[in-house]
Amino acid sequence: MKKLLTAVLLSAVAVTPSVAAAPPFETPAPVAYLQDLSSGAILYAKDADRRMPPASMAKMMTAYVAFDLIKKGELKLDQKFQVRPETWQRWHGPAAGSTMFLSVNEQVSVDDLLKGIITLSGNDACVVLAEGVAGTEEAFTSLMNQRAKELGLTNSHFGTSNGWPDEGRTYVSARDLAKLASATIQNFPDLYKRFYSLESFTWGKTLGAGNDITQANRDPLLGRVAGADGLKTGHTEEAGYGFTGSAEQNGRRLVMVLAGLTSFNQRISESVRFMEWGFRAWRARPIAKKGKLVETADVQLGDSSTVGLIAPRDLTVTVPAGAATELAGTVVYQGPIKAPIKAGQHIADLVISSPGMEPQRLPLVAEKDVDEAGFFGRAWAGLMALFGA
Numbered sequence: 001m002k003k004l005l006t007a008v009l010l011s012a013v014a015v016t017p018s019v020a021a022a023p024p025f026e027t028p029a030p031v032a033y034l035q036d037l038s039s040g041a042i043l044y045a046k047d048a049d050r051r052m053p054p055a056s057m058a059k060m061m062t063a064y065v066a067f068d069l070i071k072k073g074e075l076k077l078d079q080k081f082q083v084r085p086e087t088w089q090r091w092h093g094p095a096a097g098s099t100m101f102l103s104v105n106e107q108v109s110v111d112d113l114l115k116g117i118i119t120l121s122g123n124d125a126c127v128v129l130a131e132g133v134a135g136t137e138e139a140f141t142s143l144m145n146q147r148a149k150e151l152g153l154t155n156s157h158f159g160t161s162n163g164w165p166d167e168g169r170t171y172v173s174a175r176d177l178a179k180l181a182s183a184t185i186q187n188f189p190d191l192y193k194r195f196y197s198l199e200s201f202t203w204g205k206t207l208g209a210g211n212d213i214t215q216a217n218r219d220p221l222l223g224r225v226a227g228a229d230g231l232k233t234g235h236t237e238e239a240g241y242g243f244t245g246s247a248e249q250n251g252r253r254l255v256m257v258l259a260g261l262t263s264f265n266q267r268i269s270e271s272v273r274f275m276e277w278g279f280r281a282w283r284a285r286p287i288a289k290k291g292k293l294v295e296t297a298d299v300q301l302g303d304s305s306t307v308g309l310i311a312p313r314d315l316t317v318t319v320p321a322g323a324a325t326e327l328a329g330t331v332v333y334q335g336p337i338k339a340p341i342k343a344g345q346h347i348a349d350l351v352i353s354s355p356g357m358e359p360q361r362l363p364l365v366a367e368k369d370v371d372e373a374g375f376f377g378r379a380w381a382g383l384m385a386l387f388g389a
Helices: 006-012 055-071 085-090 110-118 123-134 137-150 174-187 189-195 264-280 375-386
Strands: 002-004 031-036 041-046 080-082 107-109 200-205 212-216 228-236 240-249 252-261 282-288 293-300 306-310 315-320 328-332 346-353 360-366
Touching: 031 174, 031 264, 041 264, 041 315, 055 110, 055 123, 055 137, 055 174, 055 189, 055 228, 055 240, 080 110, 080 123, 085 123, 107 110, 110 123, 110 189, 110 200, 123 137, 174 189, 174 228, 174 240, 174 252, 189 228, 228 264, 240 264, 252 264, 264 282, 282 346, 293 328, 293 346, 306 346, 315 360
Parallel strands: none
Antiparallel strands: 002 328, 031 041, 031 252, 080 107, 200 212, 228 240, 240 252, 282 315, 293 306, 306 360, 328 346, 346 360
């Protein structure tokens, strides 16, 4: 069911006849995507659904699976897994890419493996974690693909735990990487904060002298963009240089993806420029304060025939900075909504449209509990339905 909300929006924002075009941006990256999570607005999309090799950005899904198991209590941060000699042999040496410098038969905690995966991009750490969790890497990638399906990643498939080239079996899209990043941030905020913004991590010893090996996080935004706190770089010869990143400033969180860049330094400069453009060229525009009644929805077989739809938080839309923008809103829900309904339950969306931009979808929740109607209430509802009332 849809209800137009011109009156509501007129009271919430100043609607003017002028329409602001999306701020211009150009990048040499073949693939680029930028979204404002606070409003859901897509600020930039360039070939965002192209299937491409993720390189080490695939490790975001490895971490997501681990975070999910930890949240469910099926995996512990202090749980230790052993580095199998076969795994060490496969992922040891310069031909094996990025490494955590694990040792044969070493017992390593999940906590340290996740730091090795996220901060150091260790291919060896991914496989040790995968084998420890699921027995084999193949079984673990099945978990990765299950989670991808649950998250609606329609252009992604994972054939390895670390994104190593595998003749095209592993692929992602920029839009899917942004969905994965968003789900990680929203579903596991504490684990995200714990692991994704580490500037460096120390593990392993140098040959001969036996000195500690400290490696820096390759995240190009850390220390360069205010509020940056993740996520993951990737690089192989076939994929080029890529990055999925996020930063939060003044309550606005942006998620970006760049892929196919030609050098390490270009990835740094383009990532910083892209994220800074997202914060500078766009602004948040208030729509409804937390708790504001936006509309009412019809209720079926409840002790009340309607329920109020309120904002669960301060709702904003993202619009071009420095210009007035015409907005229109529609409340959308599958209705009438069947009781029982709990206060705070997400039962509708406020869809904000603006010329030149994709619609922005904001959640609305039930204002109060609505219990099921009693026997006579259900009988009366059935009678009214029979006569078309």
